[in-house]
Amino acid sequence: MAAKTTVPEEDITCPQCTDIYCLPVLLKCGHNICRVCLFNYWEWKGLRECPVCGIVSDTGRPPINLALHNVAKEHKVLIMTSSQNKCCQHNEKLKIFCHNDGELICLICKISKEHKVHECSPVEEAAEQKKAEISASLESLQNKLKTLKNTKQKWEETKTYIKTQAYENETAIKEEFKKFHQFLREEENTRLKVLKLEEETKIQIMCKKLENISDQINTLSSTISDIEKALKAQDIQLLQDYKKTKKRLQCSIGEPEVIRDILINSAKHLGSLSFQIWKKMEDIVRCVPVVLDPNTAQFNLELSEELSCVQYSSKKLLPNNTERLINRVSVLGATGFTSGKHSWTVDVGQGKDWYIGVALDSIQRKNTIFLSPAEGFWVIGLSNGDSLWAQTTPRSKLPMKEKPNRITVELDYERGKVIFINAADSTKIHTFKDKFTEKVFPYFSPGLCEDKKKSSKLKICPQVVKVQVE
Incomplete structure (x- = not known):
């Protein structure tokens, strides 16, 4: 004007x-x-x-x-x-917008050779069109901002839980060390330092990631704010800044990364703790071939006895980290296998519903799945306290004279075999034959219970340890 x-x-x-x-x-x-x-x-x-x-x-x-x-x-x-608001060439009012060149022109420019064959619109019409175009792109940025904010909130919760988890690990370590404090004070302090270092390292990692995502949020918020401000400008100003505004819509911020293995490695600190100090104390030695990984445990599971025992309990407030199983009440072993022969014995106790066996690292951990080899599971289980099943497709009912109390799981990775043996009389219960192409982990599911409070325990039996000094 x-x-x-x-x-x-x-x-x-x-x-x-x-x-x-x-x-x-x-x-x-x-x-x-x-x-x-x-x-x-x-x-x-x-x-x-x-x-x-x-x-x-x-x-x-x-x-x-x-x-x-x-x-x-x-x-x-x-x-x-x-x-x-005037054409620099003809000193006429800018009333036309050239869509080909993305610039304002006057009526003389419109009939000139340069713009004669171009697609042009009146300023008001072009402004409405560009507003709609910018608004559509802005919605994508707003959705991305929402995703970033939600991810930041989850990471904040993870950061807080790391501290809580570190404290719980520290408490468990101290309880175990009370038995040996007179002789093992130095060993205890060493382990606590390792835990503290891991806590600080992982807290620093989360702080850096939170700082990075905060920067992304601030950048994206600033971009959105500037674009929203541009949309409120007068038509002339909006179209003059159109190229710059459209360039800012080209957001280079990607989706938030998936953080794996960020939680405290409880298996390293608590797994087979007494076995680790066995060289200094021979009176009490307990070693299990498989240690449970609490970072994979479903929210209702309670792990105890140096992470060798699991049972259904009250729901816990835990982060839904990448490794955690939430589709079934189950937990994985802390160590996976890609070769060799491995075996462990599970005391299934008097439980009425349970599943044990092995599972692939790539199993669906968040969505509902079937326990079958096609889904990456090779397991057997007890149902209603009276039926033993092999989770084939379809599942197969296994003969059972009496309920087994202890079952040995034998994994032969190269031969693709998972064998289940009744530890009481060494008779084979079932054998799976398949081909493994990735890491497999021990799998445990204690199932639910009648009062929905606590189930019977699944316990990994300790191995016999003999000390010989030559």
């Missing part, structure tokens, strides 16, 4: 520099002079007199004429706006 003002230009022109006033000051005589012009004049003259009438001013600093300053400033803005 053209510049409009009710003040004659000569009334807002400095008598010294003959330009529009810039910070005009009011002299004692009533004349107004640009402050810079006045001080330069006084320095050149060597006398504090008015450049217009010559009246000498007092020794104080002349005040700024705010009213005149505001009028002059508004006049400059109107002149600049008027200049921006």
Whole structure:
């Protein structure tokens, strides 16, 4: 739009520099002079007199004429706006938007050779079209911002849980060490330092990741804020800034990364703890071939006895980290296998519902699945306390004279065999034959219980340890 003002230009022109006033000051005589012009004049003259009438001013600093300053400033803005809204080639109003070149043009430009065959629209119509285009892209950025904020919240919870988990591990370690404190104080302190170092390291990792995602959120928030501000601008201003605005819509921020293995490695700190100190204390030695991984345990599972025992219990407030199984009440062993022969014996006790065996590392951990080899499971289980099943496709009922109390699981990775043996009489219960191409982990599911509070335990039986010194 053209510049409009009710003040004659000569009334807002400095008598010294003959330009529009810039910070005009009011002299004692009533004349107004640009402050810079006045001080330069006084320095050149060597006398504090008015450049217009010559009246000498007092020794104080002349005040700024705010009213005149505001009028002059508004006049400059109107002149600049008027200049921006006109074609630089033809000095005509910019009423057309060229979609091919993405710029405003005048009516003369429209019929010129340069734009004659281009797709053009009136300013109002083009502005509406571009607003819709920008709004659609803005929605994508807003959804990405929402994802980042949700991820940040989860990471904040994970950071807090790491501290809690570290504290729980520390407490468990101290309880175990009470039995040997007289002899093993140095060993205890060493282990606590390792735990503390891991806690600090992983807290630092989460702090850096949280700082990074906060920066991404701030950057994206700033971008969205600027785009929203651009959408509120006048049509002319929006279209003039269209190229720059559209470029800012091209967000380079990717999806939040999936953080694996960030929780405290409880298996390292608590797994077979007494076995680790066995070299110094031979009176109490307990070693199990498989240690349970609490970072994979479903929310209702309780692990105990140096992570060798699991049972259903009350629900716990745990982070839904990548490794955790939430589709079934189950837990994996802390160590997986990619070769060799391995075996472990499980005391299934008097439980009425349970499953034991092995599972692939790539199993679905968050969605509902079937316990079958096709889904990455080679397990057997007891149902309703009276039926033993092999989870084949379809599942197969196994003969059972009496419920087994202890079952040995034998894994032969190279031969693709998972064998289940009744530990009481060494008779085979079932054998799976398949081909393994990735890491497999021991699998345990104690099932639910009648009162929904606690189930019968699944316990990994300790191995017989013999000490021989030569």
